[in-house]
Amino acid sequence: MIPESHFLILSAVLFAIGVFGALTRRNAIGILMSIELILNAANINLVCFSHHLSTAQGSPEGLGQILALFVIAIAAAAAVVGLVLVLAIYRNAKTVFVDRINLMKW
Amino acid sequence: MSGLIHLLNSIGVPSSVLSEASFYVLAVLVCVFAFLVVTSRNVFHSAVYLALALIGVAGIYLYLNAEFLAVVQVLIYVGAVVTLFIFAIMLTARIHDQAIRQTNEQVLVSAVVTLALLYLLINIVENLPSRTGGPGTKTLAIGRLGELLMKDYALPFEVISLVLLAALVGAIVIGKEKRG
Amino acid sequence: MVRVAHYIPLCPLAAAVVNIVIGSRIKKASSLVSVFASVVAFVLSVLTFIGFRNGLMSYAVADWIAIGGLSVRLGVTIDALTCLMLLVVTIVGTLIQIYSIGYMHDDKRFSRFFAYMSLFMGSMLGLLLADNFVVLMIFWEGVGVCSYLLISFWFEKPSAARAGLKAFVTTRIGDTGMLLGMLLLLFAAKTLYFSDLAELSQDPSINQNLLVVAAFLIFCGAVGKSAQFPLHVWLPDAMEGPTPVSALIHAATMVAAGVYLVARSYALFIAHQPSLIWVAYIGSITALMAATIAVVNNDIKRILAYSTISQLGLMMVGLGVGGFTAGTFHLMTHAFFKALLFLCAGSVIHAVHTQDIREMGGLLSKLKITGATFIVGSLAIAGVPPLAGFWSKDELLAEIWKNGHPVLFVLATVTSFLTAFYMFRLIFLVLFGKTRSELHPHESPAVMTVPLSILAFCSIFGGFLGSPLMHNWFQGLVHFGETHAVHAEGPNYAVMGISVLVGLGGIGLAYLLYMTKYSTVPGRLCTRFAAIHRLLVNKYYFDELYDVVFVRTVFRLSSWLSRFDLGVVDGAVNAVAWITMFGSYLKAWFDLHVVDGAVNLVAAIVGFCSAGLRRLQTGLVQAYLLIAFVGLIIIILVRLKGG
Numbered sequence: 001m002i003p004e005s006h007f008l009i010l011s012a013v014l015f016a017i018g019v020f021g022a023l024t025r026r027n028a029i030g031i032l033m034s035i036e037l038i039l040n041a042a043n044i045n046l047v048c049f050s051h052h053l054s055t056a057q058g059s060p061e062g063l064g065q066i067l068a069l070f071v072i073a074i075a076a077a078a079a080v081v082g083l084v085l086v087l088a089i090y091r092n093a094k095t096v097f098v099d100r101i102n103l104m105k106w
Numbered sequence: 107m108s109g110l111i112h113l114l115n116s117i118g119v120p121s122s123v124l125s126e127a128s129f130y131v132l133a134v135l136v137c138v139f140a141f142l143v144v145t146s147r148n149v150f151h152s153a154v155y156l157a158l159a160l161i162g163v164a165g166i167y168l169y170l171n172a173e174f175l176a177v178v179q180v181l182i183y184v185g186a187v188v189t190l191f192i193f194a195i196m197l198t199a200r201i202h203d204q205a206i207r208q209t210n211e212q213v214l215v216s217a218v219v220t221l222a223l224l225y226l227l228i229n230i231v232e233n234l235p236s237r238t239g240g241p242g243t244k245t246l247a248i249g250r251l252g253e254l255l256m257k258d259y260a261l262p263f264e265v266i267s268l269v270l271l272a273a274l275v276g277a278i279v280i281g282k283e284k285r286g
Numbered sequence: 287m288v289r290v291a292h293y294i295p296l297c298p299l300a301a302a303v304v305n306i307v308i309g310s311r312i313k314k315a316s317s318l319v320s321v322f323a324s325v326v327a328f329v330l331s332v333l334t335f336i337g338f339r340n341g342l343m344s345y346a347v348a349d350w351i352a353i354g355g356l357s358v359r360l361g362v363t364i365d366a367l368t369c370l371m372l373l374v375v376t377i378v379g380t381l382i383q384i385y386s387i388g389y390m391h392d393d394k395r396f397s398r399f400f401a402y403m404s405l406f407m408g409s410m411l412g413l414l415l416a417d418n419f420v421v422l423m424i425f426w427e428g429v430g431v432c433s434y435l436l437i438s439f440w441f442e443k444p445s446a447a448r449a450g451l452k453a454f455v456t457t458r459i460g461d462t463g464m465l466l467g468m469l470l471l472l473f474a475a476k477t478l479y480f481s482d483l484a485e486l487s488q489d490p491s492i493n494q495n496l497l498v499v500a501a502f503l504i505f506c507g508a509v510g511k512s513a514q515f516p517l518h519v520w521l522p523d524a525m526e527g528p529t530p531v532s533a534l535i536h537a538a539t540m541v542a543a544g545v546y547l548v549a550r551s552y553a554l555f556i557a558h559q560p561s562l563i564w565v566a567y568i569g570s571i572t573a574l575m576a577a578t579i580a581v582v583n584n585d586i587k588r589i590l591a592y593s594t595i596s597q598l599g600l601m602m603v604g605l606g607v608g609g610f611t612a613g614t615f616h617l618m619t620h621a622f623f624k625a626l627l628f629l630c631a632g633s634v635i636h637a638v639h640t641q642d643i644r645e646m647g648g649l650l651s652k653l654k655i656t657g658a659t660f661i662v663g664s665l666a667i668a669g670v671p672p673l674a675g676f677w678s679k680d681e682l683l684a685e686i687w688k689n690g691h692p693v694l695f696v697l698a699t700v701t702s703f704l705t706a707f708y709m710f711r712l713i714f715l716v717l718f719g720k721t722r723s724e725l726h727p728h729e730s731p732a733v734m735t736v737p738l739s740i741l742a743f744c745s746i747f748g749g750f751l752g753s754p755l756m757h758n759w760f761q762g763l764v765h766f767g768e769t770h771a772v773h774a775e776g777p778n779y780a781v782m783g784i785s786v787l788v789g790l791g792g793i794g795l796a797y798l799l800y801m802t803k804y805s806t807v808p809g810r811l812c813t814r815f816a817a818i819h820r821l822l823v824n825k826y827y828f829d830e831l832y833d834v835v836f837v838r839t840v841f842r843l844s845s846w847l848s849r850f851d852l853g854v855v856d857g858a859v860n861a862v863a864w865i866t867m868f869g870s871y872l873k874a875w876f877d878l879h880v881v882d883g884a885v886n887l888v889a890a891i892v893g894f895c896s897a898g899l900r901r902l903q904t905g906l907v908q909a910y911l912l913i914a915f916v917g918l919i920i921i922i923l924v925r926l927k928g929g
Contacts, residue, residue, distance in 0.1 A: 001122075001126075001241065002126055002129055002169065004241070005231050005232065005234070006129075006133075007166070007169075007170070008231040008234075009228055009231055010133045010136070010137070010166070012224060012227040012228055012231060013137050013140075013224065014136065014137065014140055014163075015223075015224075015227065016220045016221070016223055016224035016227070017137065017140045017141055017143075017144055017220075018140070018144075019216075019219075019220050019223060019915060020144055020216055020217065020220040021143065021144030022908070022911060023212060023216035023219070023220070023908050023911055023912050023915070024144070024212065024213050024216045024908070025144060027149050029149055029153075029191060029194055029195055029198070030144070030149055030152055031908075032191070033143055033144075033152055033153065033156050033191060034143070034144055036156065036160075036183070036187065037140050037143065037144075037156070037159065040159075040160065040163050040183075043163070043179075044163065044166060044167075047167055047170045047172050047175060048170060050170075050172070051170040051171055051172070051241055051242065052241045053237075054241070054242035054244065055241070055242045060258075061246070061250075061254070062246040062250065062251060062254055065172050065174070065175050065246055065251070066251070066254060066255065066259055068172070068175055069175065069178060069255075070262060070266055072178060072179065072182050072183060073182075073266045073269070073270060074266065074269060075183075075187070076182055076183075076186060076187050076270075076273075077269050077270050077272075077273035078273070079187050079190060079191070080190065080273045080274070080277050081273050081276055081277055081280075083190055083191070083193075083194040083277075084276070084277040084280045084281045085280060086194060086198065087194060087197060087198065087280075087281055088280050088281065090197070090198045091283075096198045098906065098907065098908065099211075099906055099908075102904065102905030102906055103905060212908065212909065212912055215912060216912055219912060219915050219916055219919065220915075222919050223915060223918070223919055223922075226919060226922045226923070226926070229926065230922070230926075
């Protein structure tokens with residue numbers, strides 16, 4: 001059997017990659033994609049724990065999967081709103097590169 | 107596929123080893139695709155890599171006895187969200203964007219921070235406190251899932267649908283072209 | 287017997303106050319106030335004299351100072367000298383003030399003049415009545431101040447202002463000596479009362495040497511006030527003042543105060559012969575010197591001024607040889623005829639508007655009363671019998687001879703000869719001969735000529751009081767010790783003859799040189815003896831000598847001191863100020879650079895920090911996100927380490 005920690009390590013790696021992308025991508029859509037990766041890493045965590053604790057005393061049945069389901073829904077909603085915002089900004093500033101949209105710069 | 111498994115069985119590789127090995131391959135593939143997402147120069151390529159990574163994640167779910175979730179992942183994430191991404195890319199792509207670098211100035215610092223974070227997370231993972239219970243083998247049946255959604259977790263379910271509604275309305279409002 | 291003596295000085299003093307306060311309001315009436323006060327003083331003097339004859343003695347009026355060893359009681363001296371002097375001063379003073387009503391008629395400070403005159407009268411009378419040195423000194427200074435004020439009455443003329451200052455400063459020198467003498471007397475004898483002076487020489491506990499020195503010093507005051515050699519230089523210059531002032535103060539009364547002082551402290555002098563002889567010699571030097579200068583002078587008032595100096599010298603000689611009575615007798619007769627002479631001179635000046643006798647002549651026909659009284663006064667001073675001057679001068683010469691001073695006798699005789707000569711030189715040049723003045727002179731008004739007549743009367747008949755014809759009434763009254771017994775011998779006819787001869791001889795010589803065909807002789811003598819003539823005309827160069835030796839030195843010293851004050855003292859003050867400024871400059875620098883620098887440093891640090899921190903606001907969300915993740919790492923680390 002695959003030990004629990006390997007799933008968690010995978011999730012950690014995905015999370016790190018996603019963070020790296022969120023911090024370094026210039027394209028706004030790139031950042032949103034990185035965020036999707038982060039959310040997926042969280043999902044893997046949830047499902048892993050759900051699976052590995054299913055026989056524990058008093059653990060709710062299938063809660064992890066249901067939560068993961070919710071996360072997917074929310075992630076979709078977030079992606080929708082984010083992309084719409086990117087489009088609106090693109091219309092105004094004619095660019096999707098976030099380092100060009102710095103009206104709050106000193 | 108079963109033939110391959112039989113073949114491998116015949117040479118003495120048990121099925122479990124095969125499945126374990128394929129897990130690691132899949133995991134590596136996911137990581138690779140994810141890495142390509144964040145480092146690709148072409149944002150369109152990034153979207154494609156994202157799709158592939160998400161499919162890989164769906165495969166991971168299978169290893170965790172979450173078949174329904176794997177299907178939902180592919181359907182919603184890959185099928186709708188990534189499509190949405192591609193739409194957006196298409197709408198905002200410019201010809202000369204390829205020549206421009208896609209990563210900003212804080213790459214190095216971010217790399218350092220990311221690696222540190224990764225190290226710390228793995229540290230945490232390694233040192234989790236032991237607890238009772240272990241992995242089960244039972245898959246959560248869809249019927250049971252539906253029942254849980256409608257009964258025990260009905261409130262979050264409704265709230266989620268409200269959130270989706272809000273996102274929908276907001277998207278329409280913000281995305282509307284200004285007349286005049 | 288009424289004690290009214292102490293009111294005598296108060297009347298004129300009150301008049302002075304009235305004239306000062308409301309003088310400008312009452313204008314011409316101020317003269318009446320002054321004259322009235324003088325008349326009242328005269329009446330009180332008569333009453334006092336009568337009282338004296340009836341046995342009135344010196345009495346005390348009030349206590350004044352009582353500090354430690356010094357106790358001064360205000361009192362009055364009542365004796366023959368004081369009473370007679372009071373009468374002389376009040377008579378002469380009243381007549382001169384009446385004369386002044388006419389003389390000062392057009393002056394714009396009319397009432398001020400009379401205020402000063404009354405102030406003077408009050409001070410002089412107070413001086414005569416004082417019974418101790420302190421009170422005497424007070425009134426002494428009082429007459430000095432009035433002299434100064436009146437000499438420089440027409441202060442718009444710079445020469446008048448200078449003359450007043452010269453008089454004051456010169457007499458001040460004498461007064462300093464007098465003050466030192468007074469203090470020495472107080473130190474040695476513990477008393478300042480005139481009445482105590484007689485016993486001092488008998489007291490063995492008192493250092494007599496100190497008393498001798500005190501006498502010399504007190505005489506210094508007399509030298510200054512009576513214009514004796516060497517402090518005589520102020521009196522001729524004092525002629526800048528109005529003629530009534532010259533008459534009253536510088537002929538009849540104030541200058542007599544010096545002689546009076548010696549007479550009053552006679553007990554001190556006579557007990558110490560060196561001081562007395564000194565008085566005599568100073569007097570004789572003065573008398574001869576002044577007479578010689580008067581011979582060649584051409585200013586009518588200055589001739590009379592030098593004459594006054596000369597006559598005062600003779601009075602000092604008289605006192606100095608022991609002739610108390612002779613000296614004081616001449617003092618009183620001289621007051622009458624010298625006042626008369628000055629008032630006549632004033633009348634002449636009033637008529638011809640000049641003081642130079644070379645511009646006068648033949649005035650007798652025009653100014654009958656003035657001329658006649660002028661001749662009377664001149665005869666008196668020349669010592670022609672039976673006028674007053676003859677009796678007093680004869681008394682002086684007799685006294686000098688009797689006390690065995692042949693040299694002084696000769697000097698005094700020569701002086702008398704010169705006196706007669708220069709007086710009649712004056713008379714012949716002014717009243718006789720050709721009229722050299724171009725103006726049309728007219729006689730003075732009655733208010734001026736009546737006093738002249740009265741004084742002429744006194745000059746004619748006043749002397750009889752001391753003559754054998756009245757049984758030496760004066761000598762019997764005014765004496766020191768037992769002197770009057772001497773006159774029982776009878777008059778010294780030889781001396782009398784010499785004095786008459788000398789007087790007539792002087793008149794005769796003057797007549798010869800100025801009225802007859804020998805009138806070119808004076809001119810020829812001047813060119814022949816040019817050096818001597820120059821010496822005399824320049825008054826023996828005393829003024830020049832004093833200027834070089836004293837005045838210039840004082841000016842140099844004061845300019846040096848002024849420079850010192852400006853340079854060193856002011857320099858020190860400026861240095862302190864400069865140091866303060868420098869200190870404040872340092873503080874300003876400190877405040878500006880250090881204090882403000884600290885404040886600015888704080889601001890700069892804040893600015894620097896904020897400039898640095900501002901860079902955090904990149905406006906880039908990813909930067910903020912990076913920092914958030916760094917924070918997350920930190921939190922995880924803390925949690926891991928903390929367990």
